[in-house]
Amino acid sequence: MSLILTAHGTRRPAGVAMIGDLAARVSALVDQTVHVAFVDVLGPTPSEVLSALSPAAVSAQPAILVPAFLSRGYHVRTDLPAQVAASGHPDVTVTPALGPSxxxxxxxxxxxxxxxxxxxxxxxxxxxxxxxxxxxxxxxxxxxxxxxxxxxxxxxxxxxxxxxxxxxxxxxxxxxxxxxxxxxxxxxxxxxxxxxxxxxxxxxxxxPLGEHPGLARLIAGRFRNAIRGRLGSRRMQRMPN
CATH class of the missing domain: 3.40.50.1400 (Rossmann fold)
Incomplete structure (x- = not known):
């Protein structure tokens, strides 16, 4: 299963490095590589990451995308669905934004x-x-x-x-x-x-919030919950009638 952390993006190298460090800390918590995508300012975009991870749509590995946003704004409600659709990836779960919470x-x-x-x-x-x-x-x-x-x-x-x-x-x-x-x-x-x-x-x-270790734990929890939800749904589908 592919895991993708999506943030807004910034031209400041320190900000890009902070998002990369955050993804690395989440990767350590979930024991799996978490890829990074940006919806604005710089790339790679979510569509590009999804396409690169699963170039053949027929055999695409399921993907979970966590929006690292603090409200349900334009990027969460419009940009991300459009990016997922543009990727052609057939199996993407997008979790809720991080805030408010x-x-x-x-x-x-x-x-x-x-x-x-x-x-x-x-x-x-x-x-x-x-x-x-x-x-x-x-x-x-x-x-x-x-x-x-x-x-x-x-x-x-x-x-x-x-x-x-x-x-x-x-x-x-x-x-x-x-x-x-x-x-x-x-x-x-x-x-x-x-x-x-x-x-x-x-x-x-x-x-900024990314400096606090609790944010990595929160994001890791979003990935784990989404993975459990997918696995539970698959078990239900396989149960005999």
Whole structure:
């Protein structure tokens, strides 16, 4: 069974390396090679990886694709299905996106505490941003999860698409009397958007989620669950009537 981790993509070498390292850690956890694909900016694309792994569609090995995205945006709902269809691969299972989820929220909370956050600090959850209404709803859910788990009010801001942008959110937090402002990165890896968070003027900025070992465990769990689901379905199909 072929395993593929699909991320957005970045021109920053550090971000590409971080995704590669994440895939390597997941590979070690599932004891099988996890291939990497990108839906934007650089390749290989999911379609290219699927085609390379199973060049003959008739004898194609089943594939499981985990979208390393934190909401159900355009890339998850439109790009990935189109990429799978373009590959001609007849047997691909695509798991849900990584977020929003309680597991992701626990990682965010860990990053927040490790960064030096204290009760009373202003907290801003900073995402890349999206114009997709479902993805926007997911981001608001993530903000609510983080606020509930930490017991503090959390604002939502964006590094690219959306209002307010993270720099404006930091400025407004200071005007509102925030003693310190902490930006929680809701990004997977290093790249342009993480650089914008660091340049926002916040007192503290957490690292991207890909640095936390819990993310590799979460992705490995997605692969394992999908594999078990497929094997269970096959057993059911083979049972006599």
């Amino acid at each position: 309680r597991d992701i929220t626990r990682i965010l909370t860990y990053q927040l505490v490790k960064s030096g956050w204290r009760q009373g600090d202003s907290v801003i959850l900073a995402a890349a941003g999206t114009s997709d209404h479902r993805a926007q709803a997911d981001l608001h859910s993530s903000r609510t999860f983080l606020s509930t788990l930490t017991g503090t009010h959390v604002e939502l801001a964006y590094a690219a698409t959306g209002v307010p942008d993270v720099r404006t959110a930091v400025t407004e937090a200071r005007r509102s009397g925030g003693r310190r402002v902490v930006v929680v990165s809701y990004l997977l890896a290093e790249g342009l958007f993480q650089e914008r968070l660091r340049a926002s003027g916040a007192d503290l900025v957490t690292p």
